[in-house]
Amino acid sequence: MPNPVVRAETYYLPPPPRRGQPVADWSQVPGAELVYLWLNYRMGRRTPVPTEAVPDAPPVYARINQNRWIGDCAACGSAAIVSVTDLRFGCAECLRDWVPLVAPDDVDAVEAELLLIPQTYLRNWWHPDDPANPAQPPGDPGPPIEGAPPK
Numbered sequence: 001m002p003n004p005v006v007r008a009e010t011y012y013l014p015p016p017p018r019r020g021q022p023v024a025d026w027s028q029v030p031g032a033e034l035v036y037l038w039l040n041y042r043m044g045r046r047t048p049v050p051t052e053a054v055p056d057a058p059p060v061y062a063r064i065n066q067n068r069w070i071g072d073c074a075a076c077g078s079a080a081i082v083s084v085t086d087l088r089f090g091c092a093e094c095l096r097d098w099v100p101l102v103a104p105d106d107v108d109a110v111e112a113e114l115l116l117i118p119q120t121y122l123r124n125w126w127h128p129d130d131p132a133n134p135a136q137p138p139g140d141p142g143p144p145i146e147g148a149p150p151k
Helices: 032-043 108-112
Strands: 063-065 070-073 078-082 099-102
Touching: 063 108
Parallel strands: none
Antiparallel strands: 063 070, 070 078
């Protein structure tokens, strides 16, 4: 079986239990909030989970980069593995509050198509509506610039 595409729910896992301590249960934590718990545990940070939404913020588009669903922060440029079932994106680096996350309508179909590629580092996908999608056709170049050589 090929390696499944990584989501926040399968990447940001609780720490192993310490001797004599119960196992941490993160199963009730929404997928978008898991990154904060994980960073606080793994990196010793005290990063608060956002409580507000950024009004009128453009959405972040989920994309697959080397077999991981990620979202890119528009404010600072950092990226994080995201949940495609909890459609919120908050940045744990610049502490940006929640913005909408856009995922494809059929996540399972996108993942199934990529699973046909055996090398996980070649599994990449961009949302067709994402303005940062490198496969977008070029826009209208506009009127010719006076004095520029002909095309």
